Amino acid sequence: MTSLHELEQSERTLTLSLRAHRMPASPIRKLAPLAEAAKARGTKVYHLNIGQPDIETPACMRDRLKMLDSKVLEYSPSTGTPEFLRSLEHYYRTRLGLDLATNQILATTGGSEAILFAFIACANEGDDVILVEPFYANYRAFATMAGLNIVPVTSRGRDGFHTPPLHVWERALTPRSRIVIICNPSNPTGTVYTREELEMVAEFCRRNNLFLISDEVYREFVYDGARAISALELADTDDFVVVVDSLSKRYSACGIRLGSLVTRNAEVYDACLRMAQGRLSPPGLAQFIAVGVESLGEEYTRDIVTEYQQRRDVLYEGLTAIPGVFLQKPEGAFYCIAKLPVEDADDFAVYLLSEFEDEGETVMVAPASGFYASALGKNEVRIAYVLNQNHLRRAVDLLGKALTRYNSRA
Amino acid sequence: MTSLHELEQSERTLTLSLRAHRMPASPIRKLAPLAEAAKARGTKVYHLNIGQPDIETPACMRDRLKMLDSKVLEYSPSTGTPEFLRSLEHYYRTRLGLDLATNQILATTGGSEAILFAFIACANEGDDVILVEPFYANYRAFATMAGLNIVPVTSRGRDGFHTPPLHVWERALTPRSRIVIICNPSNPTGTVYTREELEMVAEFCRRNNLFLISDEVYREFVYDGARAISALELADTDDFVVVVDSLSKRYSACGIRLGSLVTRNAEVYDACLRMAQGRLSPPGLAQFIAVGVESLGEEYTRDIVTEYQQRRDVLYEGLTAIPGVFLQKPEGAFYCIAKLPVEDADDFAVYLLSEFEDEGETVMVAPASGFYASALGKNEVRIAYVLNQNHLRRAVDLLGKALTRYNSRA
Numbered sequence: 001m002t003s004l005h006e007l008e009q010s011e012r013t014l015t016l017s018l019r020a021h022r023m024p025a026s027p028i029r030k031l032a033p034l035a036e037a038a039k040a041r042g043t044k045v046y047h048l049n050i051g052q053p054d055i056e057t058p059a060c061m062r063d064r065l066k067m068l069d070s071k072v073l074e075y076s077p078s079t080g081t082p083e084f085l086r087s088l089e090h091y092y093r094t095r096l097g098l099d100l101a102t103n104q105i106l107a108t109t110g111g112s113e114a115i116l117f118a119f120i121a122c123a124n125e126g127d128d129v130i131l132v133e134p135f136y137a138n139y140r141a142f143a144t145m146a147g148l149n150i151v152p153v154t155s156r157g158r159d160g161f162h163t164p165p166l167h168v169w170e171r172a173l174t175p176r177s178r179i180v181i182i183c184n185p186s187n188p189t190g191t192v193y194t195r196e197e198l199e200m201v202a203e204f205c206r207r208n209n210l211f212l213i214s215d216e217v218y219r220e221f222v223y224d225g226a227r228a229i230s231a232l233e234l235a236d237t238d239d240f241v242v243v244v245d246s247l248s249k250r251y252s253a254c255g256i257r258l259g260s261l262v263t264r265n266a267e268v269y270d271a272c273l274r275m276a277q278g279r280l281s282p283p284g285l286a287q288f289i290a291v292g293v294e295s296l297g298e299e300y301t302r303d304i305v306t307e308y309q310q311r312r313d314v315l316y317e318g319l320t321a322i323p324g325v326f327l328q329k330p331e332g333a334f335y336c337i338a339k340l341p342v343e344d345a346d347d348f349a350v351y352l353l354s355e356f357e358d359e360g361e362t363v364m365v366a367p368a369s370g371f372y373a374s375a376l377g378k379n380e381v382r383i384a385y386v387l388n389q390n391h392l393r394r395a396v397d398l399l400g401k402a403l404t405r406y407n408s409r410a
Numbered sequence: 411m412t413s414l415h416e417l418e419q420s421e422r423t424l425t426l427s428l429r430a431h432r433m434p435a436s437p438i439r440k441l442a443p444l445a446e447a448a449k450a451r452g453t454k455v456y457h458l459n460i461g462q463p464d465i466e467t468p469a470c471m472r473d474r475l476k477m478l479d480s481k482v483l484e485y486s487p488s489t490g491t492p493e494f495l496r497s498l499e500h501y502y503r504t505r506l507g508l509d510l511a512t513n514q515i516l517a518t519t520g521g522s523e524a525i526l527f528a529f530i531a532c533a534n535e536g537d538d539v540i541l542v543e544p545f546y547a548n549y550r551a552f553a554t555m556a557g558l559n560i561v562p563v564t565s566r567g568r569d570g571f572h573t574p575p576l577h578v579w580e581r582a583l584t585p586r587s588r589i590v591i592i593c594n595p596s597n598p599t600g601t602v603y604t605r606e607e608l609e610m611v612a613e614f615c616r617r618n619n620l621f622l623i624s625d626e627v628y629r630e631f632v633y634d635g636a637r638a639i640s641a642l643e644l645a646d647t648d649d650f651v652v653v654v655d656s657l658s659k660r661y662s663a664c665g666i667r668l669g670s671l672v673t674r675n676a677e678v679y680d681a682c683l684r685m686a687q688g689r690l691s692p693p694g695l696a697q698f699i700a701v702g703v704e705s706l707g708e709e710y711t712r713d714i715v716t717e718y719q720q721r722r723d724v725l726y727e728g729l730t731a732i733p734g735v736f737l738q739k740p741e742g743a744f745y746c747i748a749k750l751p752v753e754d755a756d757d758f759a760v761y762l763l764s765e766f767e768d769e770g771e772t773v774m775v776a777p778a779s780g781f782y783a784s785a786l787g788k789n790e791v792r793i794a795y796v797l798n799q800n801h802l803r804r805a806v807d808l809l810g811k812a813l814t815r816y817n818s819r820a
Contacts, residue, residue, distance in 0.1 A: 012585070012587065012588070012618060012619040012620070013619050014619040014620075014621070014649060014650055016531055016532065016677055016678065016681055017530065017531060017532060017533050017534045017537075017588075017681075018534055019530060019534065019535075020530065020531040020532075020677075020678075020681035021681075023681055023684040023685060023688070024684065024688075025684050025687065026488075026684075026687040029687070050485075052484050052485055053482070054482065055482070056481040056482055057481065057482055057483045061483075062478070062481070062483070065475045065476065065478055065695070066475065066476050068472070068475055071466040071467065071472070072463070072464065072465070072466055072467055072662060073467045073471075073472070073662075073663045073664070073665045073666050074462050074664055074665045075462055075664045075665050076665055078436075109519050109667065109689075109693070110689065110690065112688070112689040112690060113689070116689075120427065120429060120430065120555055121426055121427060121430040122426065122427060122430070123427050124427045124428055124429065125429075125535040125536075125557050126535075127427075138687075138688045138689075138690075141684065141685065141687070141688025141689075142688060145530055145685060145688070147535050147557055175422070177422065178422070178427075208422060209422040209423050209424040210422070210424075211424070239424060240424055252482060252483075253483045254483070254484055254485045254690070254691075255483045255484045255485050255486055255691065255693075255694030255695070256483050256693065256694060256695055257519065257690075257691065257692070257693045257694070267426055267430075268426065268430075271426055271427075271430035271431075271433055274433040274434065274435050274436075274551065275433060275551065275555060277435065277436040277439070277548075277551070278433075278434075278522070278548045278551025278552060278555070279519075279520065279522040279523070279526075279548075279551075280520065280522060280548075280664070280667075281664075281665060281667065282667070283519070283665075283666065283667045283693040283695070283696060284665030284666060284667070285475070285665070285666055285693070285695040285696060285699075286693060286695060289695075
């Protein structure tokens, strides 16, 4: 006779969790060794695949490293240092005209941690997160960590990846829907949502009791004189809006890992605060240098936006001149999704790194399939325009040549 | 007739998740405002409640801040920079005699992130984590974030909080048991587990197909010439041991938020790597300065350990001289759990901050109840001895006076 104890034991095996198996790899993970191999062969690789800007981190931030005179690099408060919270409060007041209290702003380890905190606070394991597809690939990673399912609402390149109409959102509803997450301006599409779109999404959340997580880390990067509207600016959204923010792109300081979570819902703030207490504090050196941005004038962002707009134009003109390539003009962030005249963009991305070269140079792109939950996007790539204009011109030139050669193979 | 759509809608309410509600607050959260109020009254508060060492962060780390000449503070690799991983590899080789490959070491945002990654990789939502009670309170926070239940195996002060015998561990088994987490040397008890104890726990894990997460962030802090044995040194544990480590205490650099996860199980490493890719990279400035420790000689740790051992002795002699106070001599870390001659240590901790003062001074302790999952520990406090010896003597003196006065009240 088998005892209960033996039965119980037999159910346990040393295997990883389901979520460990489900955890997505980075969309370019398979390509990275190919890029390394190409470089090892002496091929120069232009990286259009990652959003690491080449813009300098402001000297007023970097110079603060030399001013640190504390002899003990100790824990900061779990909420963030008072100085850093004040600088964020100042930023939201001057930039967005919002009067936020410091207990509505939580300093986080990059925008990444803010997303994870918000997911865990607002939804139970097995619940659904609705998002606009194509979406920032790491939303899937955080959803998997938090045990959530992602439910895509598909946007189309022909619409500039603006949101589909309300009835498409309503079709995505299930009894487990708890969260909508939007990225505005959008990584990976470069779309900047209009006020009407945002109000539609907010009304959808309000009517269906969903939290709206608004990832606004690309807020500053909007072109042609437009501006991105923060979800915090929408009327009657205090109880369900959670904004995810980051210094990474705003000040080209991706490596310092500093961001913030902003909400006027005191319960959400309090739950996230308890998670923040669990992990003790956000990075201290980052917070120390971050307050240096207070000496930046308005021209800082204006100059960067001007530069990115020119890059956007170089990219857009170059790409649309390639036969069979399609994209709408990106409105913000520094990404676009482009449709290529190929069947399988994954295969083409491999080709670029393993077979193609032109005068010892090639280009790396991120296949868009990793940014979709559905089977769409197979002939699309995501392009980040974080190179200077000359490099960008050459990268687009390489892409055009590669497409011609790829499509003329046997 | 109610449509299915309306039914579905009615099930959704804008409420936080269960785990948000379950997320524990910091054990000293209720006390913090009282400490602030005491300070506002002009009372000096000796903090025995937090593990923030007063030891200087080594100059060879801090000085590197002045050497940073990159103009763009960019993402590091998700795994950590090659330089930082090499410095960890060097540390494990020289300190523990272990030859680890860099793809067995993952740089993390403090030990905190390593715990969360390991929990998520090794267990499904609803699974059990077995741990020795009293335990590091934030294990409960990470378990809650990961959707796991904690199942305590109780250790007793009279045994110096060493592990109970095997049959007690076996009683904690359920069909959902997946992980054992130990902290060695232990926060909050100061216990350093013997090789026999560790081998018993490892054998328990092996026989029952459990992962063993060994939190070794206090590895260096062991007194009376003893040393802490790493779970990585135990035979035949490669497939189930995951070590959590941190630079916070080792180099008194708690605020930089840099740690590591070490495992020889390639699947666990790979799952944690995918989570690491999701959050992009560990803090970059921290990694840049961390490699400065390579110029530290052996005397660095020896001197600090000597200082902490003296503090431990001051604390132990002082506390045991107070009538009714009981503790075994702590063996490592810089904490102890002391039993006080009170019924309710939470109430006494409040008394210390709100009613007691002696020559304008008082002391703050952490009630031990927050370190227990069971109802035990009500008459215990956790004490961190991170003050210099004079301050420590005065703090113990204050504790004794407060106990006398507290117990002689009407």
